[in-house]
Amino acid sequence: MPTLPGQLTPAPRLLLGPGPSDAHPRVLAAMTTPLLGHLDPQFLELMAETQSMLREVFQTKNPLTFPISATGTAGMEACLVNLIEPGDVAVVCTMGYFGNRMVDIANRCGAQLTVLEAPWGESFDLQRIRETLRAVRPKVLGIVHAETSTGAQQDISQLGRLCHEFNTLLVTDCVTSLGCTPVKLDEWEVDAAFSCSQKGLSCPPGLAPLSFSPRAVDALKARKTKVRSWYLDLTSIMNYWGGERSYHHTAPITMVYAIREGLRIVLEEGLEARWARHVRNHRALKAGLEAMGLTYTAAPHCQLPQLNAVRIPDGVDDVASRKKLLQEFGIEIGGGLGDFKGKVWRIGIMGHNSRPSCVLQVLAALESVLLSAGVKLTAGAGVAAAEEVYATAA
């Protein structure tokens, strides 16, 4: 090794992309707490507290609720690999990049799979899903609640009941919804849900909160084959995060400290207040973006407050503009994924970062970048429109 890299001193960023979003300073402070062993009684207590708060945030009483020791997609894989045995019939509804990922994973699990597609930016209506359920009678139906690639929200509030008419388990991707918009697992009869730590919960990435309903646990217990993944095998992990606390793998102690603090912050604010805050800041951001002539990719009836995906104006260079935002203003926004690559920007105002100062900052910086790129717009129009929303909706 010739010379070692220097001390870690990155230039500061404001993370307003699809995630990670900035971690709350209290979360980062909690992470400096010296380690405990993963079987220390003190740590077992922290686990129980974390689970209890996670149930509250997921709005569920499901005993099997805990964070998977890996990032969000591992939560998706955990749900599918535990509920699907090779040959099981499954349906995945996809309306974007992360729905497609669910298709990929369900295939790797050996599912006999039916894929329902909706145009990117749209969501599914229940009638269409009902017809498929009736025709296919799947064991599992997977769907994304908040499609991070398009900014579209899928209403899943009635979907659990519908699935249960056909004895189907409902698996939902709540990666971008949890901690930002309502997620009510019990009321909505969701059987398996997963999320991440780095968006609505304002922690670093590294954990995938997960919850399984008793119905999903029954399906798990009725498996005829071993779960293909050892690391994600809930039949074993539930003995560590369940009552017995018997060793499975070494829990990522510091990340558990982080999510415990993140959940405390969420619940101190209160879920209703948090959801309302996300809506308010979204209204301001949306007014600003539209005042600058930008249009949303998600249909009006299903726009996520926390993830604002807009079309890049004609003639504006995607990469150069985001680079300018990052280097001159220290602000990160996201580019498009898959079909939307080079065509869409994604602005996330999630968790701790859903606040007026972030909204006004990104509008002002984006306006400046668009003006430099030759876009015809009135300087200050975006910020003014947002300020008006804040003034009236205060």
Next chain:
Amino acid sequence: MPTLPGQLTPAPRLLLGPGPSDAHPRVLAAMTTPLLGHLDPQFLELMAETQSMLREVFQTKNPLTFPISATGTAGMEACLVNLIEPGDVAVVCTMGYFGNRMVDIANRCGAQLTVLEAPWGESFDLQRIRETLRAVRPKVLGIVHAETSTGAQQDISQLGRLCHEFNTLLVTDCVTSLGCTPVKLDEWEVDAAFSCSQKGLSCPPGLAPLSFSPRAVDALKARKTKVRSWYLDLTSIMNYWGGERSYHHTAPITMVYAIREGLRIVLEEGLEARWARHVRNHRALKAGLEAMGLTYTAAPHCQLPQLNAVRIPDGVDDVASRKKLLQEFGIEIGGGLGDFKGKVWRIGIMGHNSRPSCVLQVLAALESVLLSAGVKLTAGAGVAAAEEVYATAA
């Protein structure tokens, strides 16, 4: 939610079990650095630095060297699920709990598996492995380098060459060796190796450093079927940690900060000095433990310096003794796993915690606990024996 849990303020511990070991204070400090996006040019630079240092610590030039975004066992699963397709012939050599875990995972990958067993506390001789290789001609041979359940080390320095005579890929579990004892992937011709962050590297648990030789990468590229795990699929992940830096999953930013700092600390000390330090502290600890009448479970020729597994004296209560160590002295040591449950204690002096103050502390506290339990021993004998080693081997 009735009342929220309070601020995180656990009583301090000294972690001298099988891991996690205490994180270095500089690592914890680095983790408070605000997040960067996982595609930020600054983060991509940190990734490259981390990979470069990890290669040095693994003593390899393998381009495919990076930390898997999950804890150590996910590294084991990543090696096996990427190199084994259903029906592939594989051999796993097991001499303890973690070898057995490798058997379990290889089976879940669909391997046509031959299991070689050695008694717990022993290691394998090459001749026996050669005969199996000749008879079975496996695609993959898996073995644990440092068996954390028994404290036994497997010499793998000649094993890669042997495997390559039979066109077999060598997969080694370096979870407890990396950063403590020599690991020389290129010289030893190891094809796939994995480790963890929370032992020899003195970071929190949460990452599994992994390295694949060009030969292993060729095998990966020659697969006929998709890797069963999406999250651990190296054919995709290598596009993020490789040259293209294209999105796969959201990297656990803060844990990457941690391991980058941990690797800097390892390389500032130097590998040779670090290995020698582990041996020196082991000699002192061993002298002390033996002076107290404790005997090692690992055979004399294969004792790991960093993981000292000793038999619990007759008549001494395992759980009560460890509880006393934890509550009165704030010291965690490990109990036995599997066959060794209730019979063995495991004392880890790993990474940052391999230092005289830890050795003397644990000896003194253990002596006190054993005396309270009615064991006949001379008070101070253990500490005295260790001090003598330090005095003479200074």
